[in-house]
Amino acid sequence: MTALRFALVVFCLCLSTSFGVAKAIPTWRELEGYSFEEYKDHFSKQYESPKEEEVRRQAFDANMVKIRAHNQDPEKTWKMGVNRFTDRLPHELRSANGYQKSLGKSRRSSGQLSLAPVDKLLASGSRLMRGGKPAMSLPYEVDWRQNGVVTAVKNQGQCGSCWAFAATAALESQLAIATGELYVLSVQEFVSCTPNERKCGGTGGCSGSIPQLAYEHAQSAGLMEEWAYSYVSFHGNDNFTADCPRLQAADAVTVGEVVGHYDLPTNDQEALLETVAFEGPVAISVDATEWHFYEEGVFDGCNQVNPDLNHAVVLVGYGSDPKHGDYWLVRNSWSPSWGERGYIRLRRETTPRCGIDVTPEHGTACEGDPKEQKVCGTCGILFDNSIPIVRRSGASKDSVLKRASTE
Template sequence: MVPLGKERAPAPSTTSSAQHSRRRAGVIRQAQPEAPGHQLAASHAASEKRKANKMTPMERRAKRAADEKRRWHEKRKATRESAAKFSMASEDPEKVIASLLDELVAEVAEVRDEVDEGELQEELEKLVIARSGSPLLEDTGTCEAAELELRADGYGAARGDDEPSSKRGRDSLCTLAATRWHELDGYHFERYRQEFGKMYATAEEAAAREAAFNKKLKEVRSHNAAGHSWKRGVNHLTDRTPEELSVLHGLDRALLFSQKHALSTAKPARPFTKADEVPSGVDWRRQGAVTPVKNQGHCGSCWTFASAETVESRWFLKTGELQDLSEQFILDCTPNPHACGGTGGCGGGTAALAYERLKALGGLPSEWVYPYLAGQTSGGDTKCHGLPLGGLEQPHGGAVAKAANVSGHVSLEPNSYDAVMHALTAGPLAVSVDAGGWHDYEEGVFGGGNHSHPRLDHLVQLVGYGTTPAGADYFLVRNSWTPRWGEGGYMKVARSRDAPCGVDLHPMDGDGCKGGPATVKVCGQSGILYDGVYPLV
């Protein structure tokens, strides 16, 4: 990156101005003579860009989403046709199909490798400096918003130019790669600040952050030296106080415990029994049913992320369409019942509450037409807008078009291992957990936390289960704390039919609900078996 206050010296270049323009517009070309056909293509690309510049931001987002969807369906259709053509002559059709899909992935990766993101990096640095006075930000949400704006103007890769880097499964351009748990010898605070772009307002704050960092680093090293099945590391949360970390836990505990069953609108088609067989492993990411890991920012909006992500997955499994859906719409338009004294929004909620509200409102719009803002504003307070939603068939019937239907939800039997396992074979779930020991998780099968008295306080998406090569069974959890947390944003949580149960001693912490229980039995590692929910779409 260019140091603050200095300009990059111009470097010799053999790239023509026409080629440079096409790269900025996201049109990737091999270096070749400017034949008439290429000149015509360049003229067409320039014409399309001029048209795009006349569009409103919402129209541009809609057009890019439609173009990306069309390109993907064309690729998928071509792949399936090739698979059908060659599978007849193959002894193993599955291997042929897998090979063709690998070729498709390699082709996409090759195109991305050809893209020169350097110009985007430079422009992003200038924009961030202009807005914040610093080239690096602790709040990646603000920087990602600037990156998205630049991609919308034609900088960077053609595919994904309407998504920030972290939503495409990559590190943000605003940050650097982090040091891993086995590389922490000699690690220190200044190096941490450089890696994560930490900027503090005063010397006093910097000293306090350094003290918090040093305390946490000592705990991390001690844990890793003890030979546990999971490793702890440093990440963007390492210098935060316990009070700041608690803000990330947005489960409304009182509402969950007091109305666990009342909001369920459907039951599974048949009861689950231990005699039923399930696959040895399930990973819905491999089926293309999971969008990239996201970032909830400094807001207790985990409940909206887990809820929206599970709609995304279930809608894909029903229709074949995978898209980012709006967490902000749930935040803005889902107030908590007054009987529970909750506030909704960044103040917390539950998956069941979200699904019942989406059912009443007629569905859920996409991220493109109702973007997430709560992680970038103080408290995340915005107003619900765009109602009534436009229909799937007639999207312009309302101010904001819905992208998926929600007709209700299913709440699984509390603390039932079999219910969770069988529901997972049909699709991902939203689950409530005790995330008190999760903040510095880096890799491995997690088995920590408070087993005797777990305190459910966080919502995540459960996307599968499996067994490690060493024989450790686990649930696969997707969090909303950026891809720089855990295993690329994911976590393996210990799985066992005979997992011990604990007792949540204070289920009414917070504002409380009328008629809530005094104590609650919670089973599974981190309480993961207590509250499994999925939407009906």
Template sequence: MYASGLRIAAVAEVVIVLTNLAFALSGREGKAHLRHSSPASRLSLDLEPHHRYTFEEFVRDFNKEYVPGSTEYQRRETIFADRLRVVQEHNAANSRRWTTFRRGVNQYSDWTDTELRGLLGFKPSAQWHAKRQPRLEVLSAAMESSHSNSSGAFSRQERLLTNLPSHVDWREKGAVTKPKNQGACGSCWTFSGVEAIESALWLSTGKLFTLSEQEFVSCTSNPEHCGGTGGCFGATQDILYEYVLAHGFTLERDYPYVSGNGSEPMCLNQPLHVGSIAGYVDLPPNDLAAHLLAVNSQPLAISLDASDFHNYHSGVLTFQDCGADLNHAVVLVGYGTDEETGIDFFLVRNSWGEEWGESGYIRLARSQECAVDTTPLDGTGCEGGVDELTVCGTCGMLFSSSYPEEGLALQEPPPYL
């Protein structure tokens, strides 16, 4: 679940594209650019290459509770110094237009590697992939049929792609809740699945409800250890969908999230279920066109390699900036084109809080390039299966995606909503 998989070497000799000038130096030498990314005034620091930013400032800015001079203080200061060096070296390259995104200092800049891996909680196994095959084959066959039966030079799919808008952002339509924070729990699979359901429910009812992730962390069984052992140690969105089909979902206010510290409380005996889903659809793996078409209709739950996301600040990550070891679940909420660089991107929502990245979001270049995940059975995934999986898209984001089907409804809308 947490191993780093195949890394894809960056080609430093090639200037990829013109860097986004909005991410460049603020024009005042030696000053840091502060981005207030949430109403709570939490900070995400985009540091200029030569800015001196001390650990004392970091502790103050991010409300860290360390005793000066203690062993823990010194340990965290050493970690922070290493993280800061990586950020500033990368941003120096960015100022020379060698990269298309910037790294920054945030609440994770003093976390250990083990703690950072705890943010990840998704690992598709070969057995899990095999279970998806019948559904995927049906979708693929339907697409092929559409292609073979089309008239003229373009297939139905190609015609649909031609008619797609150049820009989609479900935030602008009010279809997504504000970014949440999973904390020190590998529960990204619950946030990804729940947030996809929230948006699907908005499409069905016209109302945006905040649903509970905690129920799935505490109550969803994972006997075959697909994607992990469950709870804070990973699972898949499909397992969440199956639970919802059997039991329904609960509102956040009735079953609030408490696993941010890594704990997994026992399941409540009778959660107040207020609705369910009609079903769910898995997209054909590694199909860029299918993802563009699908996200034009609704947000998608997807998986990717987020091993190096912890210090992302802004800009567009390209295929060369990522690995191929799928280990994290997020939500695809749109696409567009970066105005400064001209890069076509996908807009992805994370579950690390609003103070991370671009107010809780990251942009990934649209790519059909592929790499090999050489560790599909790492961690606690399902036993058996192949040793390698081909995953495509930036950070492998096109391999495993799904969405709830239409027909969602609240069974008994609460009177206080």
């Protein structure tokens, strides 16, 4: 027995020596003197040519100046750090988004995303329709991760598919709440198979869309698991064909079904609080322009005068920081190594600030879109939010109402 133990110890030591120790990424406290060479090593960065490496070096240096200056400001309630974006140029950072506000605006203003077909289903009693519990009954804090209905944070890569990741995460949680089973659903199903026929603000896929289109697709075509149709658009490539009907018919999730979705009232903080508290995680749209170097803390760095909604993420709760006050707890799709293990906390104000989104659509907006839009909350968090309605397969429509009334 002693010899066996010795052999196991030697084997484990050999494995440790062979594979090495994972490189610890430095925190914001450890960036003094941090070099580009160390950054390349920590993030396994390789470049195609010396010319590209020099471009990356210059971008890294410029971003490090910004990061260090920010962290030295005692008034800031969040810290910046290094991550996979630190060697990126400003125009490249925008590719990490993908929410198409022109499409969201046009469908909202036309009523195309109104409650049908869930209006009749929910009209008789769901909190979604009757305004929920009064604000005084709200829990002090909410974190749906603690309920076992939230999957691990994913990484959209260089594809503008945030809308699909946000929709998938919301669907995973609602499916778990309805059935008691937590599935890891396919993002690629939505990237490859969700139509965007009006082509407002994009053509879908890596060119951007909105979560509501993914919900509509899931309602008609069903849901697939990640293993059945894995994510292949990480590098921004969606120029491939997929036999979507065949795949969906062969590997559809059968425990639950999507029966519709609900769009929350625009710029209504109480509605968002009640929905995330009593119904589950909510897909939200935000201005993530200044998010890329976030590491920790309560973020309050967006342009609140003219916010530019450009990213779709998921609200999984809210709480209060003893030093920096109330916050929204938001799940991103930039990998678990970004931010607070893939999450960001946004400042939650008692009286939300509002701004005007005046960003031109560069010819991609739909005809009849409003030229300006009032957007409220930190980073515009209150403007365009939605939640899918999922029920257990075989359950009656009334079961959705019963679940909402007994939670």
